[in-house]
Amino acid sequence: MENLTDTKPVVSGNGKKEELIRFLDEKLEKGYYYSALMAILHKAQEIYGYITNEAIEEISVRLGMPTAKIWGVVTFYHYFTLKPRGKYIISVCLGTACYVKGSKRILNKLKEILDIELNQTTPDGLFTIEAKYCLGCCGLAPVMMINDKVYEKLTTKKISDIISGLKAESVNKLS
Numbered sequence: 001m002e003n004l005t006d007t008k009p010v011v012s013g014n015g016k017k018e019e020l021i022r023f024l025d026e027k028l029e030k031g032y033y034y035s036a037l038m039a040i041l042h043k044a045q046e047i048y049g050y051i052t053n054e055a056i057e058e059i060s061v062r063l064g065m066p067t068a069k070i071w072g073v074v075t076f077y078h079y080f081t082l083k084p085r086g087k088y089i090i091s092v093c094l095g096t097a098c099y100v101k102g103s104k105r106i107l108n109k110l111k112e113i114l115d116i117e118l119n120q121t122t123p124d125g126l127f128t129i130e131a132k133y134c135l136g137c138c139g140l141a142p143v144m145m146i147n148d149k150v151y152e153k154l155t156t157k158k159i160s161d162i163i164s165g166l167k168a169e170s171v172n173k174l175s
């Protein structure tokens with residue numbers, strides 16, 4: 001297959017495209033093409049927060065793969081998202097053990113505090129609420145994860161405190 005590593009990157013100014021291109025180039029230098037697609041898409045989502053048109057175009061050019069094929073992969077796997085997500089991804093468990101222990105109340109409280117629905121992101125880009133159906137720690141129900149951290153034995157009061165804490169943390173980081 002034609003080596004596409006000499007393709008000149010288009011500078012986007014925010015550094016994300018350049019980071020993706022560096023990752024792509026590493027894969028191409030090691031001789032990976034189609035076999036690296038999943039790893040590249042994971043990296044693109046990590047960089048942008050979701051799969052962007054820009055990422056698809058760049059991957060298509062570098063791998064010599066039609067964009068339609070890449071879109072096919074992206075839309076097949078639920079893990080990939082096509083919408084911007086928040087800095088904090090809140091995954092509320094609605095699996096049986098958590099549901100019995102009141103996770104619906106937890107979800108409703110989150111929706112009320114953040115004023116968004118499931119699978120939506122707050123306008124400030126901070127929070128996205130998603131549902132999961134067992135996070136593997138049923139004994140601690142009801143649980144949720146925020147990014148990689150598990151929050152256990154939740155109550156509506158705990159939810160208010162957690163969200164307030166994260167908002168304060170974000171403000172402090174900006175100041």
Ligand code: FES
Pocket residue numbers: 093094095096097098099133134135136137138139141143
């Ligand atoms: S059902 Fe919620 S962690 Fe298993």
